[in-house]
Amino acid sequence: PTSDADLGDLVSRALRLEESSADDPEDQPYKSRYEARKLLNEAISIVDAEGLSSAVQTKAEGDSSSPDPEFESHSRQLRLLWLKVRLASNYLETDEASEGYRMLTALLEADNEGLQLNDGGTDQSGEVVVADSSSANRYLREAAVKVQLYNWLGCACCHLNRHADAIEFLQQAEAAFLRAKRLLAADESARAWDLSDLFPSAVKPANEKEEAASAPADSCSLESLHTKTLFYLAQAFGKADRPADSARYCQMTLNRQLALSDYAASEWAVNCAALSQYYLGVRDFARAHRCLCAASAVLAEAEAANPEAFAAHDPDSELQHNRASISRCWVKYAIALLEYSRDLAQHQLEDCRSEADYEDLFPSVEAGHHADKVAYVPAVNFEQARAIFLFAQRHLTSAKDFFRLDEHCTDHAELVRDHSRAFLHLLQFELDSDRRARMHKRRADMLRELLSQLSQQYYLLLCRQIRFELGETLVDLLDIKLSALESQAAAGQTPSPAAVAKANAIGRDAVTQFDLFVDSFRLPPPESRLPDRLEALDTRPVLLALFHSARVSARLPEPSRDRRLANLRRAEANYRQVSEYCERVPEAASVMSPELDLIRDMLALMPVKVQTVMDKFA
């Protein structure tokens, strides 16, 4: 009948208008949506009219001329429902959220003749009691519209900041879908309805010459609606401050993309790798590992499909960028695992998770090839730690090859810092002090090289961070050298002048680095001093740098008396500067509280130290 074609045309035009709303002019941002609204209202009145006329017909004739009056009536109700849901969503998209929400809840509560909207009837095991295939088919016709309704209720509630309600509605959408899937599994010939069933003429163009592109993009298939449900739940959980649930639903969304073959390989891989970073945050190394393995496996797919894209270095290549990003995620993983291993070892604890906890988050991805390249359990000795470190180093090299210093300066710098950090965690497992010293030296060298390559003007924050870390590294190295000298002295041996000179050189370098760090905070000339008040976040680093500089100065085994006295004077000046600043600025005192006692002691001991030096060189 002609009204079907009209109806289909209205629906098709309404959907296309909504799809094109992004192109609306600046001062009429909802122009297309308002037009779509008119069309939807028209369609609703057509369907309403059909309903009235057929009801009148049935009453008058007693029996209807149509073959299946119940089917017709149900289909009409579904069309009406779909249109009304669509209309409500239109209101949501034009910033009339309360109205949209009101319409949606009205649909939920209304007495839709025989339409099982409030899913009733579950038996003790929670399974829907479905009497026969005709009920099952009825359910499958409704499923998509139902899920659509619940999805939009979820969106509306989020918009109104009612996250708990949103989650409930979206979970109902999820349940409705799962029920439909069970019914489909039970009956091979069964099928769930989508847009083309509700409005056949909307999807198949009346005129064959029309391009396929004129059909609406969203076919309202049950499967695609469910993917949305999962994605919306991921967001709703995030907004409701339930990150673990949000992560789980992100993972399910990723799985859906795989299942429906609806993904761009390298983009999927990067998203999956990004998810691992959340799991690292909660120290769930098993899940992080699984995410990264899946990411690497899917990335390998992208590489195999596109070998030319990876042939030559191209800083603008998205594929190469994605591969390097995934490597970086692996590096972060390895460093986090080493750090955790170190924490456990230091506190002599054991990791309580077992092999059984390794859940396969992405069963459809063949990732075995990547899984055994690195562990997901903490290291307990140097060999294991070293294996993790070497794995990290391979990915560091690969990532640095893309993130080159003169193209991706900041990224490159971050990778060098990660490399230094990896060494730092590894050497906690090394018992031999010479080898530890060598590792500290490696760190110092790479940090120093990086610092020499960066402009302090353009990368001030980065330079400051690197310099501070360099200072700390040199202090660690100095500690090793000094304790070697002290053991020698204790054993009655005279330390070699070369060893002493070496220790002094390292110490002076450390002092220089900390002094340069503090200098970077000075006011510009002619004042050239530290500001009276440092920014809150800068306070502890600056005061700590002064503190470290002082401590190192005071410990240097300089062979000349004058040098030692000068060092002690410098140390005293620094300690006083910190102490006075903390008196003047109370907040500083609280951030420096662990060190302040030590500073007080040092200042009190200073005269004794000076005397000791005088005596020693007398």
Add this chain to the structure above:
Amino acid sequence: MSSVKVAVRVRPFNSRELHSDAKCIIEMRDNTTYITNPKAGPKEQAVKSFQFDHSYWSHQPGGPGFASQRRVYEDIGVETLEHAFEGYNVCIFAYGQTGAGKSYTMMGRPSEPEQAGIIPQLCENLFCRLGQLTEAGASSILEVSYMEIYCERVRDLLNPKNKANLRVREHPLLGPYVEDLSKCAVTSFGDINDLIDAGNKSRTVAATNMNETSSRSHAVFSIVLTQKRHDAATDLTGERVSKISLVDLAGSERADSTGAQGKRLKEGANINKSLTTLGKVISGLAD
């Protein structure tokens, strides 16, 4: 001396607002801006106050306390120029909804001298001072760039025929820069004015071609000032380089490049419908 200053400016009603009998809920006294919430409940505080470095009352032209283009420049532009001559890099940017008056404040209507915005006034003053410098024996070079950022693509407004998307690179010594961005040497205020005009026209033309309006893109006008001074005693020439960046940001209310961000104010509440934002949702988890 604080390195960041914030100024706020309120414009006169436009015709649509006058037509709908809009009420002004903004008041300004000294540097404080007061906003009245007409829908405040009986227990709520109806008037809220906000402190800024400058609050410019430009709502009633000719009225008391009216802040003119000239006054805005004198407060903000003069100090900016001073710092630039001292060798500092400076930046001014205008932020606000479409139609709020950002372009008016930054560019103004150069054809009407009293309505010239910060950029033309700054350029004019710049040349005056350079003239003085030259008389004192120093020399200078001025280079100007004008680029537009839309959908994370960078376009050179001074070379619009180059439709290519310019790449942003990070050089370890030169810092971040836009590769192949034209730098035009200018020697007079007329030169700069011509370039500004040409650049502005490119924006409009581009908008028509790409079916977008200029209020969705950011425009960055940069002036690199190199001052050279020769010291007779040492026979050395010292150089001082500073960069002045003048930015007209896109309307803050509009969707950004991904198209999925929705209204900025409600960004937190809205659910993104597009799966292309899955990456963002995942990144948000790890924060």
